[in-house]
Amino acid sequence: MTEKEDFLVQKAYEEIEKYKVQVEKDPYRLNYHLMPPVGLLNDPNGLVQYKGTYHVFYQWNPFDTAHGAKFWGHYSTRNMVHWREEPIALAPSEWYERNGCYSGSAVEWEGKLYLFYTGNVKLDDGTRETYQCVAVSRDGVHFEKKGPFLKLPEGYTAHFRDPKVWWKNGCWYMVIGAQTVDGKGAAVLFSSEDMLSWRELGRIAGEGMNGLSEFGYMWECPDLICLDGKDVLLVSPQGLDPSGHFYHNLFQSGYFVGALDYESAHFRHGPFTEIDRGFDFYAPQTFVDDKGRTILYGWMGITDENESYQPTLAHRWVHALTLPRELSLHGDKVYQRPLDELCSLRKDRVDYKNVELTGTGTQFNGVEGSSVELRLDDIKVESGGFRIRFRREAELFYDCDKREMSLIRKNFKTGEPERRTCALSSLSQLTIFMDNSSLEIFVNEGEEVFTARYFPSLRDETITFYGRAFFNLAKWDLDKLKIERNNAQRGVL
Incomplete structure (x- = not known):
């Protein structure tokens, strides 16, 4: 040197x-x-x-x-x-x-x-x-x-x-x-x-x-x-x-x-x-x-x-x-x-089988946090749209009429909503990694991926589901590296 x-x-x-x-x-x-x-x-x-x-x-x-x-x-x-x-x-x-x-x-x-x-x-x-x-x-x-x-x-x-x-x-x-x-x-x-x-x-x-x-x-x-x-x-x-x-x-x-x-x-x-x-x-x-x-x-x-x-x-x-x-x-x-190695970070699994959303905002007991993995399988959206809101700061929206998937978050500079959208012929599966200030969303086993930083309120760990849809839901807390x-x-x- x-x-x-x-x-x-x-x-x-x-x-x-x-x-x-x-x-x-x-x-x-x-x-x-x-x-x-x-x-x-x-x-x-x-x-x-x-x-x-x-x-x-x-x-x-x-x-x-x-x-x-x-x-x-x-x-x-x-x-x-x-x-x-x-x-x-x-x-x-x-x-x-x-x-x-x-x-x-x-x-x-x-x-x-x-x-x-x-x-x-x-x-x-x-x-x-x-x-x-x-x-x-x-x-x-x-x-x-x-x-x-x-x-x-x-x-x-x-x-x-x-x-x-x-x-x-x-x-x-x-x-x-x-x-x-x-x-x-x-x-x-x-x-x-x-x-x-x-x-x-x-x-x-x-x-x-x-x-x-x-x-x-x-x-x-x-x-x-x-x-x-x-x-x-x-x-x-x-x-x-x-x-x-x-x-x-x-x-x-x-x-x-x-x-x-x-x-x-x-x-x-x-x-x-x-x-x-x-x-x-x-x-x-x-x-x-x-x-x-x-x-x-x-x-x-x-x-x-x-x-x-x-x-x-x-x-x-x-x-x-x-x-x-x-x-x-x-x-x-x-x-x-x-x-696959990331599975070893999982702990405290929470499961909900055969979920049926009725359209209003739904929060599931034990499905919240700032450092978690969510997995939704066998998704079926009846009509309109299906939304997941992350800590009131970002939102994933599938429009089954337009067949589009969007990620919406607040702009770092202005605080106004901004979105990124892609065409998606259908929605059947989601794997979502939430970290304290990041989202990585894998759609249909990785057909599309959305990556974003976001900065929610530190007091808010809510995850809310909207729309008329059916799915199986699993959630894990994730350990630190x-x-x-x-x-x-x-x-x-």
């Missing part, structure tokens, strides 16, 4: 200690989600299972609740329930990353763990430079930076970042999110035999390809995965205009399903599909574990005009990661379901 890197790391640990009590006293602090110990969290990075341990890195600004020069924070676990806060993985200490160690990925090779990331540099004249960089570890905890391995290719602006690396057919491949010199978003493919020298194979998706018309000015956080024999390109495009029920967040996240010809670098794909229909979801990344599961984390937040109005800022922290979700493909639709915090590793006594 260089002297400057050691200085930045120690300053970050001092910031954690300085605000530790203030952060932990926040009643909106989440129970079963990964959060920053202080400051701002955004993109999940470097998701990997290495030597049997799951590693989750994340973009992190420890010094402010706004965006700035990013570090990589680091958590690890062997079971997704008992976590360890590891030492800081990356700090922006070198010339090629002085304004931030931006997003990237991780792979294991020959017993070592490799972190690929983007070094961000902002020059005094307002221009930007970008470098794709790598750091290496023998134990998955302590990393040695090897510096840049790829400079900016011709044809792109310095908005060229977020390398995702994987092994396929005896070769390493990497996809990077990009902006072309004419201001169009794209995903660019590279290959390498030794992870040191990389060859540009070309753009695999972007405006003007596969019939795609104008589609944003920058594509972030690309991720190419294989589900059910098909190639799925996850990407987060910036600059899409709202259209019907689509693209109502400032930035979007979604996917294209198709087939990538690795020899010709041609990706034939279908239309773009949003992967989450809520308010607070961006920059998802996946990895495959030793059980063969493709697991996704997303950033449960977004950069928009409401970001600075979240009440957690008063307690010196903001944002979290989503729950881990297992992905599957049904036709050309990606389904998401909460990881167990996180081991090693102050000795921080160098703070």
